[in-house]
Amino acid sequence: MSRPAHLARRAGLPLPPWLAHALRAQRGPVPWSAVTRGALAGGPLLCAALLAGRASLGVVAAIAAMLAGINDRPGSRRTSVRRIGVPALAGAAGLLVGTYAGQHLGAVPLTLVLTGLGLIAGGVSAAGTVASGAGTQLLVATAVGAGMPLPDPGWQRGLAFLAGAGWLLALRLALPTPGSLTGDSRLDFRFDGERAAVADVYDAVAALLDAAGTEHAVVRRAALTAALDHAQDALAGPRLRRCASSAAERRLHAQYAAALPLGEAATALAWAGKAVPARAAEGPRRLAAAVRGGVPAGPLPAPSRTEPALRALDDALLHAAEAFDRGGGRDLHTRGRTVVSLARTALGAGGREYGLRVGLCFGASAAVAQVLHHGHWHGSHAHWYWLPATAVFLVKPDLGPLVSRVLCRAAGTVLGALLFAGFAAVLPRPEGLVVLVAVCGALVPVAARHFAAQTAVVTVLVLALVMVGGEPQASASRIGETLLACAIVLVVGHLPVPGQRGGGVRARIDAADAAAHAYLAHVLNGSEDRAARWRLRREAYRTLAEARAASALAGAELPALARYSAGADEVAGVLERLVDTTTACAVHLDDSGRLTPRHTERLAALREELAQRRARVGRHRTLAG
Secondary structure: OOHHHHHHHHOOOOOOHHHHHHHOOOOOOOOHHHHHHHHOOHHHHHHHHHHOOOHHHHHHHHHHHHHHHHOOOOOOHHHHHHHHHHHHHHHHHHHHHHHHHHHHOOHHHHHHHHHHHHHHHHHHHOOOHHHHHHHHHHHHHHHHHHHOOOOOOHHHHHHHHHHHHHHHHHHHHHOOOOOOOOOOOOOOHHHHHHHHHHHHHHHHHHHHHHHOOOOOHHHHHHHHHHHHHHHHHHHOOOOOOOOOOOHHHHHHHHHHHHHHHHHHHHHHHHHHOOOOOHHHHHHHHHHHHHHHHOOOOOOOOOOOOOOHHHHHHHHHHHHHHHHHHHOOOOOOOOOOOOHHHHHHHHHOHHHHHHHHHHHHHHHHHHHHHHHHHHOOOOOOOOOOOHHHHHHHHHHOHHHOOHHHHHHHHHHHHHHHHHHHHHHHHHOOOOHHHHHHHHHHHHHHHHHOOOHHHHHHHHHHHHHHHHHHOOOOOOHHHHHHHHHHHHHHHHHHHOOOOOOOOOHHHHHHHHHHHHHHHHHHHHHHOOOOOHHHHHHHHHHHHHHHHHHHHHHHHHHOOOHHHHHHHOOHHHHHHHHHHHHHHHHHHHHHHHHHOOOOHHHHHHHHHHHHHHHHHHHHHOOOOOOOO
């Protein structure tokens, strides 16, 4: 929580959700690895281009490195290939399309093309985080290609964009994590992201066991879901071979798989609502330390076996100890998403609403930018990319509530533009601007904790880049264009649209409902396929987390938009309790072969509550079984 929000809370002044979200900032340690990569990305690229006499291509490469740095999130190196590489490919394609469209199309056809791209990119963005990043870079690069005239042909600009993003990705893959080279030489630093993610899972299991029987159990169970999702993604990144190719990676796969029954047993214990012996959490903590140190598990304290969930926990600990000693690759139980399922998501109600919102905002901002450009409102320079590019960052629903992003973007741009105006007045050119680009690149990962801070850093960085490329100092016009983009997005974002609003949230709720239904049916059918059960459980909890996140963002919109998703968070809460109950049923069925009256009565009550709440937020659907 930020200081203004904290002071308001202490004074007893409740903040509206949209303002509280705008003031909220993330906390955590400084990501020194990302800071190092940011400092070595855009600045050196720009310096090399200046030395080679190709400043314009250096600007494009540095912009690509900056966008790749925004997508450079914590995780494994393997995951970063997809998270950085896919959006970079989309950005290069957008830059190519924008360059040739800007050169050969008039204002009206160009605006129509940009609007169509916005519709497509917005729909695709509903498919997931990587798809959203690809859609963002596609549109931003298209706006830059069409609205930033440079002397280089389109194909050279596209290659320069790929080179810039590829350079940061190469740094991400090649540079070791600080401290990894001074530790145990037996640990391969290439897998430090996977190792940390798997260890965090065991720590999350221990934390959930500590919280069993307390009010913190729900939060700890959600933290376990987040840790499992992160570890699953870290281990399941793109690879040249189908299976893990090294012993270290196969061991991590086995350690992750061994954590699944531990998480299942811990969830069942938390559902029971009773405190567990303190020594029950010691086993998972020792396993977490063993993962981080790359050492055998050693002796583990056995919990008491007085009830089914404790017996399941004891069995899972023994299984984990064997997996640690034996190693060997195991199934990661990843979600089976095909091209057809992704297309169905993009073309569904959530994708259509997302695409329409992005397409209208991007098209409207491009149209206004064309009017200002041809009316010479920009002054002496011919760059009009800022307005539509700003609209893209503002309108993405999965990146935050609309009003929160508008407030943060406006404040960050004003601050960044004023700071750059001061720097431009005193720094030598181009040497001082190159240093400024390198410093801002290093600050991007730190500023990512708050959108306003990130906007301020990115504004300084981009203004420095375009000045190196030949654009005059334009801080005042950039502030005006940003405020205009904020106004366009606010107006267009609140316009009536065909169909029912809140489709994105309802689509997430529908997916979570279907996943919970599939998991419940598998457990109640008495199937002995544990791998299928764990895969269904992982999918149920992952879709629930996505539904929770979507409903929280929608609830932080202005009341005019938030009302369309009212009640979705309560439905997600009921679904979470249903999946927790299903997990407890699975553990009990493994032990005794039948359910207790408490289990069956709880399932019936949750089904009835779910049916009532679902009717209030959208299409009526229950988990009849």
